[in-house]
Amino acid sequence: MNCTRMRQVLDAWIDGELDAATSTEIDRHLAECPACLALKGERGALRRELRANAPRFEAPPALRAAILARIEQTTLPAPAPARHRQWLQTAAFASIAAAVGLVAGLWIERPLPDDSLREHLVASHVASLTDPQRLITVVSTNQHVVKPWLQGKIDFAPVVRDLSADGYTLLGARLDHVGDRQTVAIVYRKRNHVINLFAWRAADYTAEALALQSARGFGMATWADSGLRYAAISDIERTDLEQFARLMQP
Numbered sequence: 001m002n003c004t005r006m007r008q009v010l011d012a013w014i015d016g017e018l019d020a021a022t023s024t025e026i027d028r029h030l031a032e033c034p035a036c037l038a039l040k041g042e043r044g045a046l047r048r049e050l051r052a053n054a055p056r057f058e059a060p061p062a063l064r065a066a067i068l069a070r071i072e073q074t075t076l077p078a079p080a081p082a083r084h085r086q087w088l089q090t091a092a093f094a095s096i097a098a099a100v101g102l103v104a105g106l107w108i109e110r111p112l113p114d115d116s117l118r119e120h121l122v123a124s125h126v127a128s129l130t131d132p133q134r135l136i137t138v139v140s141t142n143q144h145v146v147k148p149w150l151q152g153k154i155d156f157a158p159v160v161r162d163l164s165a166d167g168y169t170l171l172g173a174r175l176d177h178v179g180d181r182q183t184v185a186i187v188y189r190k191r192n193h194v195i196n197l198f199a200w201r202a203a204d205y206t207a208e209a210l211a212l213q214s215a216r217g218f219g220m221a222t223w224a225d226s227g228l229r230y231a232a233i234s235d236i237e238r239t240d241l242e243q244f245a246r247l248m249q250p
């Protein structure tokens, strides 16, 4: 934990959103860094001030009841218990899939060092698809607009390429958090499919070769370059995702 990282995660930590390991790192850093401790004090004071003096509005009972009713309606039914035969079929399909993966070479299931990171990336991809406002904060098909917009907000510079000649349209970008990591998602479109290209700092990854895998049915391509890790996630054809990832390589 250093001061830059501390500033990125402080608010999430104050809101109790971080895991225990990161919280321990934060406690340790605060014990030895007066600057960050002071910042924490300021945020705490602001929080108390807002709680005490900012106007609050209670939802009327009718609105509350209507929202609860809607939630009730949209609750998914519990999945039917899997039967033995279904399990066998699934196992058979899995072996076929594994064999195909071996033949394809690149598609061998190769988990990221951090499995929960992969989960977070998929969750963020899915969330971005369900909410168009969340998908893109800066809307632009021009990498000379997207890159400077990012530079004002993060302390790293991910690759933003114009791949329109290859059929990948740049839609824009947004800031995102994956776990406690500050990430950027650069958003592309191929036909009707969205590609979220996540990038984040990982000082211990100077370079990592392209790896392809699947996660919850989505294709995921990962690589690292110059201390940045990248993960491209989409439901496009695997060959397209691989092509996209290769085009993004240095």
Ligand SMILES: [Zn+2]
Residues within 6 Å of the ligand: 002, 003, 006, 029, 033, 035, 036, 037
């Ligand atoms: Zn500090």
